[in-house]
Amino acid sequence: MSRWEPNASGRLQRAALELYSERGYDQTTVTEIAKRAGLTERTFFRYFADKREVLFYGSGILQERLVQGIDDAPDTLSPLDAIGAALIAAAEPIEEIREFSRRRQAVIAANPELQERELIKLAALSTALRDALRKRGLADLAASLAAEAGLAVFKIAFQRWVDESGDSGGRTLAQLIRESLAELKTVAAGSGPA
Amino acid sequence: MSRWEPNASGRLQRAALELYSERGYDQTTVTEIAKRAGLTERTFFRYFADKREVLFYGSGILQERLVQGIDDAPDTLSPLDAIGAALIAAAEPIEEIREFSRRRQAVIAANPELQERELIKLAALSTALRDALRKRGLADLAASLAAEAGLAVFKIAFQRWVDESGDSGGRTLAQLIRESLAELKTVAAGSGPA
Numbered sequence: 280m281s282r283w284e285p286n287a288s289g290r291l292q293r294a295a296l297e298l299y300s301e302r303g304y305d306q307t308t309v310t311e312i313a314k315r316a317g318l319t320e321r322t323f324f325r326y327f328a329d330k331r332e333v334l335f336y337g338s339g340i341l342q343e344r345l346v347q348g349i350d351d352a353p354d355t356l357s358p359l360d361a362i363g364a365a366l367i368a369a370a371e372p373i374e375e376i377r378e379f380s381r382r383r384q385a386v387i388a389a390n391p392e393l394q395e396r397e398l399i400k401l402a403a404l405s406t407a408l409r410d411a412l413r414k415r416g417l418a419d420l421a422a423s424l425a426a427e428a429g430l431a432v433f434k435i436a437f438q439r440w441v442d443e444s445g446d447s448g449g450r451t452l453a454q455l456i457r458e459s460l461a462e463l464k465t466v467a468a469g470s471g472p473a
Numbered sequence: 474m475s476r477w478e479p480n481a482s483g484r485l486q487r488a489a490l491e492l493y494s495e496r497g498y499d500q501t502t503v504t505e506i507a508k509r510a511g512l513t514e515r516t517f518f519r520y521f522a523d524k525r526e527v528l529f530y531g532s533g534i535l536q537e538r539l540v541q542g543i544d545d546a547p548d549t550l551s552p553l554d555a556i557g558a559a560l561i562a563a564a565e566p567i568e569e570i571r572e573f574s575r576r577r578q579a580v581i582a583a584n585p586e587l588q589e590r591e592l593i594k595l596a597a598l599s600t601a602l603r604d605a606l607r608k609r610g611l612a613d614l615a616a617s618l619a620a621e622a623g624l625a626v627f628k629i630a631f632q633r634w635v636d637e638s639g640d641s642g643g644r645t646l647a648q649l650i651r652e653s654l655a656e657l658k659t660v661a662a663g664s665g666p667a
Binding site: 357358359360391394395398399402420421423424425427428431432434435439458459462463464465466467468469 | 551552553554585588589592593596614615617618619621622625626628629633652653656657658659660661662663
């Protein structure tokens, strides 16, 4: 029963999300998630601390990818464009899981405790982005602002990507990130009327 | 015992913050807060739902002031400058309560539950700013980005204001908001290296 299972974490995440969507988050137990995935509870707890963390497993991976993306960005890029490049690189694997992401957002939107957890994760992500920008030699204030602005671009692009139905053109997350980043620059540069 | 008490909510807020700082948030009861303020528990519950809400009473007032400030901003201002004007107007009464704000931040920083609450309040504030900008005729995407950017300016300026000790020059919150807003514009305009 403790043998290695191929893609166990992915199977558990999909099973959990199915059950949260069908029955509600509060009504679902770890036992049921493991059963739906065809795995044991012991395997579940090898990957996740509890049923809440199943929904936030991807947040840690996203943070690692974004920090790596900023580290990898050419020195010639401005701070905001370095974040933009990191966001677009991190978007690629996410494009594959649009339906998963949509259902995840719906589960979180229905539960205040999960919303709080999401906000905590986003705040941690902002701090990680700021620290990655500092490593590029950026001063504190500029790094904090660029991190917050970059995170806003991602949050807003991600929400639009999740909300967009196929018949509205089905733009990619990368396209929506580019559009949001360009719009942020316009907003920040604007000196005329709204 | 139920007579009107002058500035009861202010006295309760100060008493609560003193006790949270002295004994810790978890160790303080509503009974103790009311006693310290020289008021009854009944008066406490006339203003606050629970001991947590005492710390967030100001958030609602800030939100009202910011929305009003955006409504009042001249049409000739860009969205971000309209938020900037609203932030600077809202900063004025806050300048008076720096020590209170500093202790409040310390209590919140020491307690994950309070940090979550703070993030929820900030998310609500972002939504309120976005809606106020939409009322000025701004499109959804630009309004969302300007609201998030404006909120980042405030958060970062506020944190610096709270952190700064008197001997670092003791800049006002309004000055720090102006500086953060200018830096955000520089960051967003930058196309060169970090």
